[in-house]
Amino acid sequence: MNPAPQTxxxxxxxAPAAATLSLRAVTRSFAGRLVIGPIDxxxxxxxxxxxxxxxxxxxxTLLRLAAHLLAPSSGRxxxxxxxxxxxxxxxxxGEQSVGQALDWAYRTAARRGMPPDDALDLVGLTxxxxxxxxxxxxxxxxxxxxxxxxxxxxxxACVDEPTAHLDGPGCAGVVQAVAALAAAGSAVLVxxxxxxxxDCPADAYLRLRHGLLEVPP
Amino acid sequence: MSTARIAFSIARRDVSLELSGREASITxxxxxxxxxxxxxxxxxxxxxxLSAAAPGLVWLVVLVSAxxxxxxxxxxxxxxxxxxxxxxxxxxxxxLAGKLAALWLWLLIAWAxxxxxxxxxxxxxxxxxxxxxxxxxxxxxxxxxxxxxxxxPHGARRPGLIAVLLVPGAxxxxxxxxxxxxxxxxxxxxxLLLASYxxxxxxxxxxxxxxxLEE
Numbered sequence: 001m002n003p004a005p006q007t008x009x010x011x012x013x014x015a016p017a018a019a020t021l022s023l024r025a026v027t028r029s030f031a032g033r034l035v036i037g038p039i040d041x042x043x044x045x046x047x048x049x050x051x052x053x054x055x056x057x058x059x060x061t062l063l064r065l066a067a068h069l070l071a072p073s074s075g076r077x078x079x080x081x082x083x084x085x086x087x088x089x090x091x092x093x094g095e096q097s098v099g100q101a102l103d104w105a106y107r108t109a110a111r112r113g114m115p116p117d118d119a120l121d122l123v124g125l126t127x128x129x130x131x132x133x134x135x136x137x138x139x140x141x142x143x144x145x146x147x148x149x150x151x152x153x154x155x156x157a158c159v160d161e162p163t164a165h166l167d168g169p170g171c172a173g174v175v176q177a178v179a180a181l182a183a184a185g186s187a188v189l190v191x192x193x194x195x196x197x198x199d200c201p202a203d204a205y206l207r208l209r210h211g212l213l214e215v216p217p
Numbered sequence: 218m219s220t221a222r223i224a225f226s227i228a229r230r231d232v233s234l235e236l237s238g239r240e241a242s243i244t245x246x247x248x249x250x251x252x253x254x255x256x257x258x259x260x261x262x263x264x265x266x267l268s269a270a271a272p273g274l275v276w277l278v279v280l281v282s283a284x285x286x287x288x289x290x291x292x293x294x295x296x297x298x299x300x301x302x303x304x305x306x307x308x309x310x311x312x313l314a315g316k317l318a319a320l321w322l323w324l325l326i327a328w329a330x331x332x333x334x335x336x337x338x339x340x341x342x343x344x345x346x347x348x349x350x351x352x353x354x355x356x357x358x359x360x361x362x363x364x365x366x367x368x369x370p371h372g373a374r375r376p377g378l379i380a381v382l383l384v385p386g387a388x389x390x391x392x393x394x395x396x397x398x399x400x401x402x403x404x405x406x407x408x409l410l411l412a413s414y415x416x417x418x419x420x421x422x423x424x425x426x427x428x429x430l431e432e
Binding site: 064067069070071082083084085087089090091092093094095096097100104105107108109110132133145148152154 | 218223226227230233234237238240293294297298299301302304305306307431432
């Protein structure tokens with residue numbers, strides 16, 4: 001029997017909203033081995049859900065299922081609108097400039113997100129926009145990945161271990177980016193193995209252990 | 218944003234990436250030039266033999282060129298962590314169309330360079346039907362390459378597998394393209410064969426592409 005679905009609502013919400021993300025009895029197996037599930041989870045627009053879990057607990061699998069990048073082995077996964085999966089070092093080709101990568105994502109997402117310059121300011125990426133992505137440091141690339149998520153204006157942002165490679169101000173930039181996404185109405189699912197590195201106000205805190213979601217004590 | 222606009226955006230991005238990095242140009246164009254020049258030596262340097270072999274040689278070069286170009290469909294995107302963003306922002310149809318347009322352009326360039334070298338170095342006769350073959354044939358090869366490029370992004374022996382699957386799969390293009398460009402052949406049946414190959418490839422790609430994207 002599945003436990004009752006975990007639901008994350010925005011702190012400001014006064015009435016139930018249609019869920020941006022709805023997972024029902026979702027499982028995923030790899031090579032016949034059950035890695036995650038069954039999972040029940042609802043995320044409402046503007047809600048931030050922080051999922052902690054040890055390495056190998058299934059965090060990335062959960063986020064990729066939520067973003068529709070991975071098909072569930074069983075169960076039902078629905079999300080309303082654009083879902084992006086963000087991880088450090090992803091989102092831009094090495095040959096692109098920072099400006100090209102952001103402009104392309106912004107235009108292709110129909111300019112519904114934050115303008116690129118504002119996104120760069122928010123995440124604290126101060127390199128010139130003509131800088132080639134391949135020349136960025138790991139931390140700068142992580143900030144760029146968050147900026148790309150911001151410019152796409154997603155309905156759901158699945159953010160995987162966003163503080164990897166980041167210094168203190170970089171972590172603060174991630175927290176601001178998550179808050180900005182939520183303020184713009186995006187549901188945000190953040191996964192981290194070390195919650196202490198991410199001082200991120202969230203509407204729900206969950207723990208993923210042995211492929212199952214639970215509410216930490 | 219409509220499917221067509223997103224597809225155009227993806228194709229334009231791929232062209233822009235090529236202008237920035239010149240990966241395909243550096244990989245493919247010297248290879249095309251070297252192969253056409255070496256073929257002249259390998260075939261004995263006799264004019265009639267070279268001009269007779271030139272049309273088939275052009276299409277062999279195009280097919281082999283598609284193997285390194287297949288990396289740009291998904292493997293290079295995955296290596297840089299961009300595949301997930303592409304899948305999020307583009308529908309399967311838009312992704313197929315965008316990648317197809319860019320790959321078609323590279324194959325057309327490879328075909329054009331190979332054809333010019335065939336005329337200049339091997340003494341091949343130029344026929345207008347060859348241009349029809351170039352447009353139709355490279356389109357079919359591009360469709361097949363996009364499908365295989367998505368199908369095999371995880372394979373450790375990816376280039377070898379693509380070669381094994383692509384070259385036999387594109388045999389109709391090799392045969393029809395060669396006959397269309399060769400003198401003293403009736404062009405229409407071969408052009409119809411190429412058009413049929415393109416249509417079947419495109420319908421198949423459209424049907425299977427969403428499933429190929431699933432992990």
